[in-house]
Amino acid sequence: MKGLLAKKRVLVTGASGFIGTHLIKRLGQENVKVGAVIRSNQSCIKEDNDIEIIQSDLNDFVNLQRQVHCFRPDIVYHLAGVRPQGYNWQAIQEAYEINFLGTMNLFHALDGLKCESVILAGSAAEYGRGPAPYQEHQGLQAVSAYGSAKAAATSLGKLCYEYFKLPVVTLRFTLIYGPGQDESFFISQLIKTLLAGQPFPMTGGEQYRDFIYVSDVVEALWLAANNPRAAGGIFNIGQGFSQPIKDVAILIATMLDCSERLEIGKMTYKKGEQFAYCVDTNLARQVLQWQPKVALMQGLKETIQWFKRSQAGCP
Secondary structure: OOOOOOOOEEEEEOOOOHHHHHHHHHHOOOOOEEEEEEOOOOOOOOOEOOEEEEEOOOOOHHHHHHHHHHHOOOEEEEOOOOOOOOOOHHHHHHHHHHHHHHHHHHHHHOOOOOOOEEEEEEEHHHOEOOOOOEOOOOOOEOOOHHHHHHHHHHHHHHHHHHHHOOOEEEEEEOEEEOOOOOOOOHHHHHHHHHHOOOOEEEOOOOOEEOEEEHHHHHHHHHHHHOOHHHOOOEEEEOOOOOEEHHHHHHHHHHHOOOHHHEEEOOOOOOOOOOOOOOEOOHHHHHHHOOOOOOOHHHHHHHHHHHHHHHHOOOO
């Protein structure tokens, strides 16, 4: 794919986040100018000739619009977002303020610019209690504030495409994992805990989950941004099959030679827990010509090695 985005100006929100840092590393292999949108100056991203740091809060529309029009992107990756936990109004407010209103401000800020593509990071959480494997056309039954706000953002993207021909493409990701992810997610939390020599209490692990490695996600982002047929579309991005998280936990613990630290069944399932969770990826395979390349075992090996280096203080 060398040179595919040559001389393009690429705006990335959530640039200092897990997916954002991997995407920017990939963009660094191309002859592009990256506008890395971050909320504060406390970021691991370094400004250079190919990367411009844009400090802006998505909910500060005036500043955001000014910064976006100054940068004038050809391609936009909207990766910024939050995943609040809990079943309360605080979680709902936080999810909608960032994931929906922040998205609306960004789309509004792009008004008057001629973008080639706007890639919106969606989530399989939008499907909620819907029947699996999830398909893009099925009704949404989100059961979390995060999933509900993401579904609203997806709907807004479709509306902006219909009203303004803003070329929004929504990629609904399953559970992403890989090097650099923080420990608020299952795989990274499990690896870090076991490497620290601590026990890992968990549920019975009967929930089925579809895990996708971060490099496969970056590949999907690349392809979606450069395929005119994708404009206005929604695409599931995942392995296309799921397995019980108990099996994944046992595999990781075995790889780390510490199976005795797994405490399976010690925790109760969360309210509204989803047990069936899998996406149909046929549309992404057909339209985007995308398919996952990293098998779970390979992805886990690379992720574990990263955590070991990080624990040892190595880059």
